[in-house]
Amino acid sequence: MHQDMHGKFAADDRLINQAVFPRANLRKDIYALAWPSIIEQLLIMLVGIVSTIFVGRLGKEELAAAGIVNNIIFFYQAVFAALSTGATVIVAREIGQRDMPKAKKVAEQSAIISIVLSVVFTAASFVFAVPILKLFLLGADLSVFDAVLSFYKITILGLPFMIISIVIGGAVRGAGDTRTPMYVSILVNIVNMLLGYVLIFGYGPIPPMGFFGAALAVTISRVLGGVAMLVVLYCGRTPVSLCRRPSFVYDVDIIRRIFNVGIPASLEQIVMQGGFLMMQILVISMGTVHSAVYQIGMSVNSLAFMPIFGFALAATTLVGQSLGKNEPDTAEAYALQTNYICVVLISIIGVFLFVFSRQLAALYSPDPQVIDLGSTVIKIFAVGEPLLAIMSVVSAVLRGAGDTKYIMYTSIVGIWIFRVFISFLLHKYFALGVIGVWIAIIADFVTRAAMYWVRFRSGKWKYIQV
Numbered sequence: 001m002h003q004d005m006h007g008k009f010a011a012d013d014r015l016i017n018q019a020v021f022p023r024a025n026l027r028k029d030i031y032a033l034a035w036p037s038i039i040e041q042l043l044i045m046l047v048g049i050v051s052t053i054f055v056g057r058l059g060k061e062e063l064a065a066a067g068i069v070n071n072i073i074f075f076y077q078a079v080f081a082a083l084s085t086g087a088t089v090i091v092a093r094e095i096g097q098r099d100m101p102k103a104k105k106v107a108e109q110s111a112i113i114s115i116v117l118s119v120v121f122t123a124a125s126f127v128f129a130v131p132i133l134k135l136f137l138l139g140a141d142l143s144v145f146d147a148v149l150s151f152y153k154i155t156i157l158g159l160p161f162m163i164i165s166i167v168i169g170g171a172v173r174g175a176g177d178t179r180t181p182m183y184v185s186i187l188v189n190i191v192n193m194l195l196g197y198v199l200i201f202g203y204g205p206i207p208p209m210g211f212f213g214a215a216l217a218v219t220i221s222r223v224l225g226g227v228a229m230l231v232v233l234y235c236g237r238t239p240v241s242l243c244r245r246p247s248f249v250y251d252v253d254i255i256r257r258i259f260n261v262g263i264p265a266s267l268e269q270i271v272m273q274g275g276f277l278m279m280q281i282l283v284i285s286m287g288t289v290h291s292a293v294y295q296i297g298m299s300v301n302s303l304a305f306m307p308i309f310g311f312a313l314a315a316t317t318l319v320g321q322s323l324g325k326n327e328p329d330t331a332e333a334y335a336l337q338t339n340y341i342c343v344v345l346i347s348i349i350g351v352f353l354f355v356f357s358r359q360l361a362a363l364y365s366p367d368p369q370v371i372d373l374g375s376t377v378i379k380i381f382a383v384g385e386p387l388l389a390i391m392s393v394v395s396a397v398l399r400g401a402g403d404t405k406y407i408m409y410t411s412i413v414g415i416w417i418f419r420v421f422i423s424f425l426l427h428k429y430f431a432l433g434v435i436g437v438w439i440a441i442i443a444d445f446v447t448r449a450a451m452y453w454v455r456f457r458s459g460k461w462k463y464i465q466v
Contacts, residue, residue, distance in 0.1 A: 027341065058200070068136060108242055122159045154212070289373065300381060307349075419441055
């Protein structure tokens with residue numbers, strides 16, 4: 001009997017007993033949470049492409065300006081998406097403990113946090129617009145500065161609503177409801193696309209507004225998204241709906257718990273985004289061809305990561321809820337199954353990328369040099385695809401357990417030592433250019449995947465208090 005219990009709970013390398021955790025049941029739960037997030041990301045990417053095409057028809061200066069502002073907004077989005085991890089993890093724990101009033105209280109505190117922080121952050125971003133833009137414009141053509149500043153000041157007005165949507169969306173996902181954020185995202189992106197066309201080019205009595213219309217469309221759609229998420233939280237049917245008990249009173253203990261998980265996750269994103277900015281500056285110094293090839297690689301990376309993103313969110317929620325129920329072995333079973341699914345899926349994608357690397361590169365550019373280098377970069381990335389799956393899923397598992405400080409530390413090691421520093425060395429001393437950059441990126445994947453896996457197998461994450 002003692003041996004049976006020890007075999008059940010020991011944190012070793014054996015597979016979870018399938019009689020206790022049937023794979024079909026585990027996968028059903030994983031798929032149910034993952035697919036709405038995958039569709040949400042697909043729509044965001046598709047509408048982003050359409051919006052870029054619209055702005056591109058106005059001229060290259062407008063396209064460059066919009067691209068720069070979008071990169072800045074993406075940086076903001078990444079930081080607050082990480083903060084929403086705190087809401088996801090704490091809500092998931094309370095749901096797991098079947099304490100619905102507490103889960104709703106956490107969701108309410110998430111809303112309060114998002115409203116206060118968004119107003120303060122937006123005011124600072126508006127006041128310090130010029131120095132912020134100069135920081136992000138390092139290495140870029142300063143002739144587009146006025147256009148960038150104009151676009152930025154309009155779109156920044158929608159930032160509070162974007163932050164509100166992100167943080168409340170994290171709380172809702174923690175309750176296991178990934179469909180509602182998907183529906184809100186669908187609404188926002190459709191409105192953005194339709195308004196973008198009408199306001200940029202004009203329609204009927206509405207005159208064409210060009211670049212101003214593009215910024216206005218983005219802002220209106222983000223306002224709509226934030227309002228929609230507030231309506232969902234206070235009047236909707238989501239598990240953490242507050243329609244019967246809105247109090248609007250802050251709770252210091254819950255806010256502290258959210259920040260304890262969310263702040264390290266946000267610092268991780270600042271570390272990562274800072275590293276990505278340094279990579280961009282380094283690649284720009286290599287010349288136009290290498291810059292174009294780098295963008296091709298990053299675009300392919302985004303396409304490959306899209307399905308993994310949905311499964312990672314599912315893992316965060318399911319692990320958090322399982323630990324809330326005090327079922328660490330169930331959490332581990334979900335983690336292993338999600339990792340298995342993603343490794344198989346992304347390996348298939350990797351084979352496709354490797355075989356058709358040249359054809360994919362040719363979709364981005366007709367230039368023979370870009371195609372040759374792009375094909376090599378895609379092949380390098382394709383080989384490293386399984387590592388991307390392990391890195392993404394296992395880090396999501398650790399986030400679900402609240403182990404965000406460890407992820408922050410590993411991001412410093414992976415991004416700044418392996419990705420940035422090795423890229424610099426391979427470029428400066430071996431003249432490998434963008435090929436060296438992607439070798440360094442794979443080295444980052446190897447390092448962080450290994451560090452996350454070692455942490456996961458140690459089992460320490462199962463007993464973190466949040």
